[in-house]
Amino acid sequence: xxxxxxxxxxxxxxxxxxxxxxxxxxxxxxxxxxxxxxxxxxxxxxxxxxxxxxxxxxxxxxxxxxxxxxxxxxxxxxxxxxxxxxxxxxxxxxxxxxxxxxxxxxxxxxxxxxxxxxxxxxxxxxxxxxxxxxxxxxxxxxxxxxxxxxxxxxxxxxxxxxxxxxxxxxxxxxxxxxxxxxxxx
Numbered sequence: 001x002x003x004x005x006x007x008x009x010x011x012x013x014x015x016x017x018x019x020x021x022x023x024x025x026x027x028x029x030x031x032x033x034x035x036x037x038x039x040x041x042x043x044x045x046x047x048x049x050x051x052x053x054x055x056x057x058x059x060x061x062x063x064x065x066x067x068x069x070x071x072x073x074x075x076x077x078x079x080x081x082x083x084x085x086x087x088x089x090x091x092x093x094x095x096x097x098x099x100x101x102x103x104x105x106x107x108x109x110x111x112x113x114x115x116x117x118x119x120x121x122x123x124x125x126x127x128x129x130x131x132x133x134x135x136x137x138x139x140x141x142x143x144x145x146x147x148x149x150x151x152x153x154x155x156x157x158x159x160x161x162x163x164x165x166x167x168x169x170x171x172x173x174x175x176x177x178x179x180x181x182x183x184x185x
Contacts, residue, residue: 001185002094003148005081005101008179009058011145012079012101012133016056017048021138023077026131030124039109039121041168043073063106063170075125076106082176095183103129103175108168118162122171126157129175142179154178 016023024045031038038044047053055073060080066072080102087097105125133141134153142151160172 002183003185004084004095004181004183005099007146007148007183008099008101008142008181009079009081011142011149011179012103012177013048013058014145015132015138015141016046016077016079016103018132021132021135023048023128023132026128027124030127030131034120034124036120036124039074039107041074041108041110044075046075046077048077060102060104063172074106074108078102078104078106084181089180090182093182094185095181097180098178099181101177101179103177105129105173105175106170107173108165108170110168112167118169118171122159122173125173126159129157129173130155133177148182148184150180150182152178152180 019025027044043055046055048056054071055075056077056079058079061078063072063076066076082100082102084095084099085097086095090096107121107125109121133151133155142149155175155177157173157175160174162169162171164170
């Protein structure tokens with residue numbers, strides 16, 4: 001059976017869930033380093049390990065789509081496949097090429113008026129994402145998760161516009177992570 005995006009997504013999910021060098025401990029460290037209290041409406045840690053999570057979903061879905069369908073908590077993290085392209089990087093493989101995953105983090109925090117410093121919370125999220133995937137100590141995470149994966153640090157994080165959301169502020173961070181998959185079937 002040829003396995004393409006699911007092996008990449010499973011490895012990325014495991015990386016986020018790592019109890020020592022994953023998203024949750026790194027976010028706690030980033031917030032502490034910036035001397036920022038966790039926003040009052042956040043429910044941490046983000047649960048990456050169960051299908052009953054209310055803070056992590058494997059789908060490209062926006063928070064407003066949850067409003068009428070699914071209970072969720074903040075921050076809301078989504079992981080999903082964006083693209084897969086067989087580039088024939090290795091002979092006689094059913095698939096050998098890049099797989100791009102989306103990793104979106106949606107954050108809110110209470111506040112009725114704009115603050116002078118509203119970038120720090122998203123700075124902490126951005127630093128967390130880069131540290132979780134690109135720290136030198138965990139450089140071989142993809143290949144350790146599955147021998148078919150190669151990760152070369154290809155990661156981008158873009159920020160959406162800050163916007164009012166009822167009695168809160170909301171900002172979205174959009175990450176793109178690229179891995180090479182070499183399926184040997």
